[in-house]
Amino acid sequence: MATGCYVCDREAEFDRLPPRERIAYDDHWRVAHAFGSALLGWLVLVPRRHVMELAELSDEEAKSLGVWQVRLARALAAELGIPKTYVAEFGEAPGFHLHFHVVPRRPDFEPSMVGPKVFGLLGRGEDEQVSAEDQDDLAEALSARLIS
Template sequence: MTTTGCYTCDREAEFDQLPPRERIAYDEHWRVVHATGSGLLGWLVLVPRRHVMELAELTDAEAAGLGAWQVRLARVLAAELDAPKTYVAEFGEAPGYHLHFHVVPRPRALDQSLRGPGIFGLLGRGDDEQVGAEDRDDLAKRLAARLTS
């Protein structure tokens, strides 16, 4: 249950207790998490560490870090998951969430119907179709190691 009405901010308030999948990497402006409800291992979400609703509201420092994080994440996903392409998307329409960016690996063997915008067919999965917490935590630790080396 959220206390501020913003899921992302409520998770940030619990930062020290977050599992590996919810703090893969971070700096003073951004935090990298593995998406919940995803049927694709490696579906990452890049979230600002302060409450911000629109891209135009980012500070210059946050904006500068945004591009660097997107490239760094694409590189580690390619290396760890053999994903030759990474999609980046921001829609900001979900109630209860502030600005966030999907950073999604596109594996070589992905079904053709799930390429491009079709990849979002792998999000919003039920418990029996989504990547489990243990697998997300295992990947989070591997990605964190790559990001700090």
């Protein structure tokens, strides 16, 4: 049954999600590749229950949040050879499920893509987006790193 929340609707279909939408998970968090991204490795970390604001996280969710962010940064660094990872949460869209962007900061970024300007790589047209196949390939590689 659709709830009107994209993340919750995807969570309800968890067992049928492609690798790119269930890279890693535990009882509190799920990791997916961002859709509409022109950057391979742009991940989103989402609570597995409906949460709209950071202050609504349970103590257990909050305890593991930082651990997940660091684990994802390490996995991206190892898999993509990137020196830095951005983590961001803005939550400006009304009624939107809380999520954290975990973004690989490639060393060859132009100045126009550094810092918050990296969001220019999100919401791209289909011809500029990372393919579902490439996202799934990376998802499987990251998943293997995160399990070990």
